[in-house]
Amino acid sequence: MTATDDKRVRNHERQPATRRLRIAVLIKTNSGGSWILPQVEAMRERGHDVTVVLPPGEGRLTKELRGRRFEVVECPFPLRPGPSMLAGLWRLRRLMRRLRPDVLQYHLIASAYVARLATVGLPIRRVHTVAGPLYLDSPLIRAAERLLWRLDDIIVCGCRNASDRYAELGCPSRRRAVATYGVDTSAFDPTGAGPETRAAARAELGIPPDAFLAVMVAYVYPPKRLVHAGRGIKGHDVLLEAWRMFRRRHPQAHLLLVGGGWTTAGAAHRAELVQRFQVADDPSITWLETVPDVRPCYQAADVSVSPSLSESHGAAVEAGAMAVPSIVSDAGGLPETVDERSGWTVPRDNAAALADALEAAYDEFEAGTLASRGTAARQRMVDMFDNRDTARQVADICETVATVAGRP
Structure with a gap:
């Protein structure tokens, strides 16, 4: 050359x-x-x-x-x-x-x-x-x-x-x-959606209309032998541990997990997580294996969480395109998806830090300012990730x- x-x-x-x-x-x-x-x-x-x-x-x-x-x-x-x-x-x-x-x-x-x-x-x-x-x-x-x-x-x-x-x-x-x-910012576009859309999405999912709702959209991948041995890379275990801490202070908050196991081994890992964190007995957690369209889940949500141990950009770009701010780990390319106006970055594999970020999002939810982060997230996706x-x-x-x- x-x-x-x-x-x-x-x-x-x-x-x-x-x-x-x-x-x-x-x-x-x-x-x-x-x-x-x-x-x-x-x-x-x-x-x-x-x-x-x-x-x-x-x-x-x-x-x-x-x-x-x-x-x-x-x-x-x-x-x-x-x-x-x-x-x-x-x-x-x-x-x-x-x-x-x-x-x-x-x-x-x-x-x-x-x-x-x-x-x-x-x-x-x-x-x-x-x-x-x-x-x-x-x-x-x-x-x-x-x-x-x-x-x-x-x-x-x-x-x-x-x-x-x-x-x-x-x-x-x-x-x-x-x-x-x-992300396809024309397909993932909240333009025109109002309070009625949010209310309908929550009713369909069985989420209380006034609850703070965090969402995580990710398949459950089985632990890899060569990397992060014994751990699922998407960080479901980190979020579930952080949720325990956060929910003690906010029992009315709700966590929506969307994603089944990727392959039979992934399904087995998901079942192990459900048992370990007693998800079936926790009324604050809804875990759906699949949905026909993930966009209503974002329409219902207040914040998206991507706590991966390794990732490129993941679900944070879909969430951002739907004007949902994100909490992301500092793994891989995830920090590239947010800035100080559109979300939070926390150390990977740190449940306490993740719980603190959920607390920060909740405070803005209570103050009525969280939606402005969603607006900034949407603009970031249009500018950088279309x-x-x-x-x-x-x-x-x-x-x-x-x-x-x-x-x-």
Whole structure:
């Protein structure tokens, strides 16, 4: 790359493709990962051919992509470790040779390992898109990434924290961009909703109309062996412990948890939390495994809580878009979602500090000033986290990578 090319990648200036690009997108899930949708739509809007490579089966993501008329191809690499992995890598390499993408974009670290190995030596530009920095909490994976990031033409970090951590691994600024997955601020928009909407949402959820309501929206992920051993990364246990402290002072307050277990192991961890914190016997806690639409939960809420041990931006961006202020931990990219006007940041894994932040939110709720934080949170999401803007950033980066690489 020339110095001028380096500057273009670093500043993410759009370099219009001289021809229609073939872009392949690889992700290890066919159920989650809906955050790729704005990105692949932005690529297609620019006239590029987009193929999405997913695990076999009819997951929610597969169905959504096919409904939008994207080409979906089954990934031939096996989901589980075993003797077929080498053969799977070879089949994936053959698939890439058949698709002949100019750019291969991959999301999630497992996809990154597979994509890098399967395309070594192929004339493909590789764009590693980092959904969250959890895997970098593992010393083993950090050691591997210190070497393997060099196989990526560019790393698109979903938060500044991830970019900073790759900088610590020796990745230069021109090889790490920041483009958040963001939130659809047109779909998550409280404009026009008034007291009647809030009252109806609370009635549907069984929440008293005048109670202080904190909400946490997150799947319950099972504890990871390599990171935060024995702990669920979303911090449900931290919040439930903090709630015990807070509720002693405010018995009429209510906590709404939304999210079931992610996989069978996650469901088992959720059941263990319910038993450990005696959730079923606590009338101040409602825990819903799933809802058809999460927006009424935010319409009913006074404050959102994201107490994760590791996270990118999480539910704080949805809450903010719905004009709900957030209490977030200082893990990963969460502090990027709030400022002193729109929420609070507390040390991760600190139930006492979280209880104090709930107290601060409650004081503003009682004083009638908490809503102003919600207004500031909404504006922050519109200005910094609209996923249509960030989807265009990713499309810019894919085009620039192809151009800088000297593609025709």
